[in-house]
Amino acid sequence: xxxxxxxxxxxxxxxxxxxxxxxxxxxxxxxxxxxxxxxxxxxxxxxxxxxxxxxxxxxxxxxxxxxxxxxxxxxxxxxxxxxxxxxxxxxxxxxxxxxxxxxxxxxxxxxxxxxxxxxxxxxxxxxxxxxxxxxxxxxxxxxxxxxxxxxxxxxxxxxxxxxxxxxxxxxxxxxxxxxxxxxxxxxxxxxxxxxxxxxxxxxxxxxxxxxxxxxxxxxxxxxxxxxxxxxxxxxxxxxxxxxxxxxxxxxxxxxxxxxxxxxxxxxxxxxxxxxxxxxxxxxxxxxxxxxxxxxxxxxxxxxxxxxxxxxxxxxxxxxxxxxxxxxxxxxxxxxxxxx
Amino acid sequence: xxxxxxxxxxxxxxxxxxxxxxxxxxxxxxxxxxxxxxxxxxxxxxxxxxxxxxxxxxxxxxxxxxxxxxxxxxxxxxxxxxxxxxxxxxxxxxxxxxxxxxxxxxxxxxxxxxxxxxxxxxxxxxxxxxxxxxxxxxxxxxxxxxxxxxxxxxxxxxxxxxxxxxxxxxxxxxxxxxxxxxxxxxxxxxxxxxxxxxxxxxxxxxxxxxxxxxxxxxxxxxxxxxxxxxxxxxxxxxxxxxxxxxxxxxxxxxxxxxxxxxxxxxxxxxxxxxxxxxxxxxxxxxxxxxxxxxxxxxxxxxxxxx
Ligand SMILES: Nc1ncnc2c1ncn2[C@@H]1O[C@H](COP(=O)(O)OP(=O)(O)OP(=O)(O)O)[C@@H](O)[C@H]1O
Ligand SMILES: [Mg+2]
Numbered sequence: 178x179x180x181x182x183x184x185x186x187x188x189x190x191x192x193x194x195x196x197x198x199x200x201x202x203x204x205x206x207x208x209x210x211x212x213x214x215x216x217x218x219x220x221x222x223x224x225x226x227x228x229x230x231x232x233x234x235x236x237x238x239x240x241x242x243x244x245x246x247x248x249x250x251x252x253x254x255x256x257x258x259x260x261x262x263x264x265x266x267x268x269x270x271x272x273x274x275x276x277x278x279x280x281x282x283x284x285x286x287x288x289x290x291x292x293x294x295x296x297x298x299x300x301x302x303x304x305x306x307x308x309x310x311x312x313x314x315x316x317x318x319x320x321x322x323x324x325x326x327x328x329x330x331x332x333x334x335x336x337x338x339x340x341x342x343x344x345x346x347x348x349x350x351x352x353x354x355x356x357x358x359x360x361x362x363x364x365x366x367x368x369x370x371x372x373x374x375x376x377x378x379x380x381x382x383x384x385x386x387x388x389x390x391x392x393x394x395x396x397x398x399x400x401x402x403x404x405x406x407x408x409x410x411x412x413x414x415x416x417x418x419x420x421x422x423x424x425x426x427x428x429x430x431x432x433x434x435x436x437x438x439x440x441x442x443x444x445x446x447x448x449x450x451x452x453x454x455x456x457x458x459x460x461x462x463x464x465x466x467x468x469x470x471x472x473x474x475x476x477x478x479x480x481x482x483x484x485x486x487x488x489x490x491x492x493x494x495x496x497x498x499x500x501x502x503x504x505x506x507x508x509x510x511x512x513x514x515x516x
Numbered sequence: 517x518x519x520x521x522x523x524x525x526x527x528x529x530x531x532x533x534x535x536x537x538x539x540x541x542x543x544x545x546x547x548x549x550x551x552x553x554x555x556x557x558x559x560x561x562x563x564x565x566x567x568x569x570x571x572x573x574x575x576x577x578x579x580x581x582x583x584x585x586x587x588x589x590x591x592x593x594x595x596x597x598x599x600x601x602x603x604x605x606x607x608x609x610x611x612x613x614x615x616x617x618x619x620x621x622x623x624x625x626x627x628x629x630x631x632x633x634x635x636x637x638x639x640x641x642x643x644x645x646x647x648x649x650x651x652x653x654x655x656x657x658x659x660x661x662x663x664x665x666x667x668x669x670x671x672x673x674x675x676x677x678x679x680x681x682x683x684x685x686x687x688x689x690x691x692x693x694x695x696x697x698x699x700x701x702x703x704x705x706x707x708x709x710x711x712x713x714x715x716x717x718x719x720x721x722x723x724x725x726x727x728x729x730x731x732x733x734x735x736x737x738x739x740x741x742x743x744x745x746x747x748x749x750x751x752x753x754x755x756x757x758x759x760x761x762x763x764x765x766x767x768x769x770x771x772x773x774x775x776x777x778x779x780x781x782x783x784x785x786x787x788x789x790x791x792x793x794x795x796x797x798x799x800x801x802x803x804x805x806x807x808x809x810x811x812x813x814x815x816x817x818x819x820x821x822x
Contacts, residue, residue: 249716270720277718284716289709294731296536303727304717316528336536354717 424507554809638698
């Protein structure tokens with residue numbers, strides 16, 4: 178992992194204003210019927226600095242997509258705010274349009290995110306047309322974006338329809354459509370989840386190359402820890418709407434401190450853990466966030482009595498460890514780890 | 517650089533768009549041609565349209581006026597008058613051929629009007645939802661429960677008697693079905709992830725509606741349009757038959773009305789009644805066949821439902 182270490186050294190100094198940040202962000206969905214509202218994102222402070230790739234990991238349903246959508250202004254936060262270059266995001270039609278030229282979202286599902294009636298050319302040119310109308314160099318820019326995304330020769334794909342492409346090719350088209358606007362930040366929601374290992378590598382390589390060549394920043398949502406390890410400078414682990422551990426990938430993934438991160442890592446074959454930690458208890462439900470530490474009911478450290486031994490078991494059950502602040506420092510929201 | 521280079525792919529965006537359209541059309545025709553009934557409808561339709569357009573070539577409009585009628589009243593079919601003559605001695609064949617002009621014109625224009633209205637209202641209601649949708653759909657429902665014929669009769673009676681009045685009366689009464697259909701389709705389209713991608717790219721309402729919703733709604737609308745033409749033609753004939761049409765023009769419904777007034781039913785003058793009635797039925801059938809075939813090509817899911 179020397180490459181990773183080198184990249185860390187090159188990472189932007191922490192003092193600069195982050196390009197994109199969530200500040201105390203909450204997103205709740207109104208419940209239907211007797212169910213309470215779902216607190217999909219329940220207090221997140223997260224910074225993405227220039228030229229930095231941040232991985233957001235966590236199990237299914239923990240609110241990653243909701244956070245990503247809120248960052249793009251597609252979901253209005255119920256509390257807190259999104260800031261771009263230190264300026265809070267404004268939700269008018271016009272400021273949003275300007276914002277969405279500089280920050281791009283790559284959606285989770287590459288097959289659904291392309292209009293079946295638009296050709297590849299139209300899909301990639303869409304962003305250009307929205308922001309600049311029809312331009313003379315449109316064709317060249319579309320071709321450049323396609324070939325940069327690894328669809329070569331680009332002309333061959335111009336007239337294809339999404340259903341004529343493979344899943345990997347579709348994902349590249351989606352990425353090309355985001356790149357053609359030359360954004361400063363890309364928020365990629367599981368960009369490679371639907372792809373096989375070889376294509377996965379290529380797409381991730383592409384993200385890294387863009388970062389190096391264009392100084393792009395990225396927030397990459399994934400539930401794949403190996404992927405986070407390979408491309409990210411920093412990782413944030415999310416559990417039930419909140420970031421529970423954040424820091425440089427080396428620290429978070431090589432020496433995890435939060436019991437949840439440990440449990441996630443222990444099931445990886447290469448983790449070297451003696452036995453995988455099987456989390457007990459119900460899967461988390463954002464409509465019923467437990468009191469105290471939100472992870473306590475499933476926590477293996479609390480369950481095995483280690484927390485008791487450290488004298489924090491009572492706090493685990495009754496006291497919320499709080500929201501981790503942004504910035505680049507390593508932090509963990511756990512009474513036991515911080516004890 | 518020796519010799520010209522062969523380009524496999526068109527160079528400009530415009531050329532690309534044309535190439536794409538050409539391919540889409542070719543594929544569309546291949547699919548359509550598979551439907552026997554649809555081809556039948558298309559042939560029938562072409563015959564009527566050609567007849568209507570070319571009518572002045574073999575029908576003398578002067579002979580269609582009551583005063584310039586060439587024959588005697590109620591002559592049965594003969595070589596000179598293949599479908600006999602009417603009360604004033606006019607050739608029924610000529611009348612029917614000439615009547616196709618009005619019937620088709622009214623059918624197309626009324627349909628165009630109601631489809632434009634229905635599509636606009638349906639897309640706007642489906643796209644904006646909430647308040648806009650509630651108000652628009654309430655209005656739509658109101659029009660939907662009004663018996664269309666009664667409304668059309670009322671409108672045609674209030675406004676001046678002209679073909680335009682008939683067109684407006686029909687157009688205003690048949691749009692609600694289109695609006696409902698389009699709204700439902702719009703809602704389905706708006707739930708797709710590519711709409712979210714468009715928003716994330718910075719699209720505005722107009723872009724989403726024009727570039728994403730409209731193209732996806734068009735197929736359903738197109739198929740329904742064809743069916744609506746049949747409905748409109750029947751509605752036009754009905755209004756004319758009820759004496760609400762423009763008395764100075766010749767239309768199939770008008771011929772039928774004249775025939776009834778002349779007592780054609782009781783006196784067994786079948787050649788006065790059957791041809792215009794048959795023409796209405798055939799045109800409506802042709803449009804319906806085409807519409808169903810289009811529906812099958814453009815929206816395979818609908819085929820199973822119907
Ligand atoms: N529009 C919505 N209305 C109501 N609840 C929602 C909505 N969108 C998401 N949720 C809820 O919010 C929670 C978080 O969802 P989200 O899609 O952000 O999860 P995720 O981390 O992206 O999961 P995955 O890894 O499966 O994509 C889920 O419990 C989900 O049921
Ligand atoms: Mg998700």
